Amino acid sequence: MLTKEKRALLQEGTVIPAHPLALTAKLDVDEEKQRNLTHYYINSGVGGIAVGVHTTQFEIRDPRFNLYETVLRFAAEEIADAGLNRPFIKVAGICGPTAQALQEAELAIKYNYDLALLSLGGLNDWTDDQLITHVKAVAARIPVIGFYLQPAVGGRLLSYHFWEQFAQIEGVEAIKVASFNRYQTLDVVRAVCTSPRSEDIALYTGNDDNIVADLLTPYKFLIDGTWKEKRFVGGLLGHWAVWTETAVKLHQQIKHCIANQYQGVEDLLRLGVQVTDMNAALFDVSHNFKGSIAGIHEVLRRNGLMEGIWCLSPKEILSPGQLEELDRVIAAYPHLSGAQPSY
Numbered sequence: 001m002l003t004k005e006k007r008a009l010l011q012e013g014t015v016i017p018a019h020p021l022a023l024t025a026k027l028d029v030d031e032e033k034q035r036n037l038t039h040y041y042i043n044s045g046v047g048g049i050a051v052g053v054h055t056t057q058f059e060i061r062d063p064r065f066n067l068y069e070t071v072l073r074f075a076a077e078e079i080a081d082a083g084l085n086r087p088f089i090k091v092a093g094i095c096g097p098t099a100q101a102l103q104e105a106e107l108a109i110k111y112n113y114d115l116a117l118l119s120l121g122g123l124n125d126w127t128d129d130q131l132i133t134h135v136k137a138v139a140a141r142i143p144v145i146g147f148y149l150q151p152a153v154g155g156r157l158l159s160y161h162f163w164e165q166f167a168q169i170e171g172v173e174a175i176k177v178a179s180f181n182r183y184q185t186l187d188v189v190r191a192v193c194t195s196p197r198s199e200d201i202a203l204y205t206g207n208d209d210n211i212v213a214d215l216l217t218p219y220k221f222l223i224d225g226t227w228k229e230k231r232f233v234g235g236l237l238g239h240w241a242v243w244t245e246t247a248v249k250l251h252q253q254i255k256h257c258i259a260n261q262y263q264g265v266e267d268l269l270r271l272g273v274q275v276t277d278m279n280a281a282l283f284d285v286s287h288n289f290k291g292s293i294a295g296i297h298e299v300l301r302r303n304g305l306m307e308g309i310w311c312l313s314p315k316e317i318l319s320p321g322q323l324e325e326l327d328r329v330i331a332a333y334p335h336l337s338g339a340q341p342s343y
Contacts, residue, residue, distance in 0.1 A: 001112065001114065002089075002114045002115060002143050002173065003087070003114075005087040006087045006088075006089050006114055007173070008087075009047050009048075009087045009089060010089060010115075010173060010174055010202050010234075011202050011233065012233065013202070013204075013232075013233025013234035013251075013255070014046070014047025014048060014089070014233075014234045014251070015045075015046045015047055015234060015235060015240055015244070015247055015248050015251050016046060016047060016048045016049060016050055016089065016091060016204070016234065016235065016236040016237075016240070017041050017046055017049055017050070017237065017238075017240040017241045017244055017247075018049075018050045018053045018054065018055035018056070018236065018237060018238045018240070018241055019037065019038065019041070019049045019050060019051045019053070019055065019056055019071070019075060019241065020037065020055050020056060020241050020293070020296055020297060020300065020306075021034070021056050021057050021060065021067070021071060021311075021312070022034040022036075022037060022300075022305075022306050022307075023308070023310040023311070023312070024307065024308075024310070025307075025308060025310060027065070027310060027312060029067055029070060029071070029074075030306075030307060031074065033305065033306055033307060034071065034074050035074055035077075035078050036305065037300070037305055037306075038074065038075045038078040038079065039078060039082070040244065040305055041244055042078075042079065042082050042084070042088070044244040044245045044247075044248055045245070045248040046240075046244060046247075046248060047087070047088065047089055047234070048088055048089030048090060048091060048114075049075060049079075049089075049090065049091065050091035050092075050093060050117055050236055051071050051072055051075045051090070051091070051092060051093065051113075052068055052071055052072055052092050052093035052094070052104070053091075053093035053117055053119075054093070054119070054149065054153060054154070054238065055238040055241055055293065055296060056071055056093065057293060057311060057312050057313070057316070058095070058154070059311075059312035059313050060312065061095075061096075062312070065312055068104065068107065069107050072092055072107055072108065072111045072113065073111055075090070076090060076111040076112060076113070089114050089115065090111075090112065090113040090114050090115075091113065091114065091115045091116070091117050091145060091236070092104070092105075092107070092108035092111075092113040092115070092116055092117070092142075093116075093117045093119065094108065094116040094117065094118050094119070094138065094142075095118070095119040095120075095121060095122065096122065097123070097134075098133075098134050098137050098138075101118065101134065101137075101138050102137065102138065102141060104116075105138055105141045105142045106141070108142055109141065109142055113142070114143065115142070115143050115144065115145050115173060115174070116138060116142045116143070116144050116145065117145045117147050117176060117236065118135060118138055118144050118145065118146060118147055119147050119149055119154075119155070120134075120147065120149070120155070120156060120158070121149050121154040121155045121156060122154065123156065124156045128159060128161055128162040128165065131158075131162060132162070132165045132166065132169070135166060135169055135172070136169055136171075139169055139170065139171030139172060140171065142171075143171055143172075143173045144169075144171055144172050144173065145172075145173060145174040145175065145176055145204070145236070146163075146166055146172060146174070146175035146176065146188075147175075147176050147178065147206070148175070148176070148177045148178055148179045148184065148185075148188055148206070149178050149179075149206075150178055150179050150180045150181070152180070152288055152289050153289050153292065155178070155179075157184070158184075158187075159187070160187040160190070160191055163175075163187055163188050163191035163192070164191040164194060164195070166191070167191050167192045167194070167195035167197060167198070167201060168195050168196070168197060170197075172197070172201060173200070173201065173202065174201060174202040174203065174204055175188055175192065175201060175202075175203055175204070176204045176205075176206040176236045177189075177203065177204070177205060177206055177207060177214075177232075178205075178206025178207060178208070179207065180207055180208070180209050180210075182210075185207060185210075185214070186219070188203075189203065189219040189221075189230050190219075190221045192230055193219075193221045193223055193228035193229075193230055194221075194223050194228075198228060198230065202233055202234070203230055203231065203232045203233060204232060204233070204234050204235055204236045205232045205234075205235045205236075205237070206235070206236055206237060208237055208238060208239040208279045208283060209276055209279060209280075209285075210272075210276065211235060211237065211239065211272065211275055211276070211279075212250070212254065212268055212269065212271060212272025212275055213269070213272050214232045214235075215231075215232050215233075215234075215235065215251070215254045216254060216257070216258070216262075216265065216268060216269070216272075217231070217232070218231055219231065234251065235247075235251070238283070238292065238296060239275075239278075239279050239282060239283070241296050241300070242282065242296055242299040242300060242303075243278075243299070243336060243337050246335070246336050246337070246338070250271065250275075250336075253268060254268060271336070274332075274333050274336060275336065277329055277332075277333075278329040278330075278333060278336060278337070280325070280329075281295070281322065281325035281326050281328065281329045282295045282296065282299065282326065282329075283295060284318075284319050284322050286319070286321070286325075287319040287320075287322075290315070290316075290317075290319055291316075291317065291318045291319040291322045293311055293316045294309050294311060294316050294317050294318045294322075295318065295322060295326065297309035297310075297311070298318060298322075298323070298326060299326065299330075
């Protein structure tokens with residue numbers, strides 16, 4: 001349930017890592033490592049986690065593996081056992097046609113998840129109106145975070161007209177923009193500014209290629225003769241699944257900078273370029289993101305949070321030269337990669 005305190009945290013802005021999937025060499029879930037990952041994120045100071053999302057691997061829904069409910073349950077149990085005295089947001093990734101999405105929504109509700117990150121990937125032949133009907137059906141069951149997932153990793157292009165309608169749906173609490181494209185990012189933000197619900201919708205960056213700049217930038221549009229402004233207040237990011245303690249510190253630095261008339265913004269912009277350089281290695285940009293999940297696993301393996309980099313899909317492997325690129329950025333930016341895991 002999205003309580004008043006959790007909604008306030010969502011609106012204020014926080015760090016929400018996309019939770020990976022820890023596996024054994026036999027491709028069974030490594031329960032100990034999976035639960036330890038959840039504790040790592042909690043102890044890093046994040047405001048929530050997203051489970052069952054792209055970083056958790058869409059193959060968890062494949063009947064051969066059938067791990068979707070398992071990963072939701074493990075994370076929910078560990079959060080409950082942590083006995084936190086602060087609000088902590090649980091986000092469940094939901095995807096597929098309406099019948100599947102509603103089934104996944106029921107599982108999220110069963111384990112007391114607060115929000116659904118609703119992916120529209122795979123629905124490429126649906127019209128805008130069909131998609132909006134779909135979103136309304138899910139939002140009637142569980143509060144929704146919209147999701148603009150880039151086509152390179154399974155998303156689809158979504159029109160300004162779509163986002164204009166989307167931003168008017170009751171039950172939409174936030175939107176994660178992961179288009180990795182400035183024009184498409186503008187479509188979403190401008191559409192939210194036109195909505196009578198604009199103040200109710202929190203914007204979260206999923207643009208791992210532009211994290212710091214997204215969080216620093218005020219977006220202003222002239223709407224019916226009045227200037228409306230929105231900001232990305234936090235991030236829901238695969239990049240923040242690693243080096244998470246430094247991500248929390250960086251988010252705090254950005255908020256402090258904005259609150260103090262942008263003092264120190266030059267240093268943050270410089271850090272932003274470094275974060276993007278790290279992300280290029282982590283997400284394997286030079287091979288069109290083929291090694292993105294394996295890259296996350298490799299960093300977690302180096303930090304003792306995973307035994308190996310195994311993925312459910314045999315196609316999810318490190319690309320040639322990716323290890324060397326990870327070595328390079330980790331050595332170049334110790335201030336961004338130096339946090340040690342704690343759980």
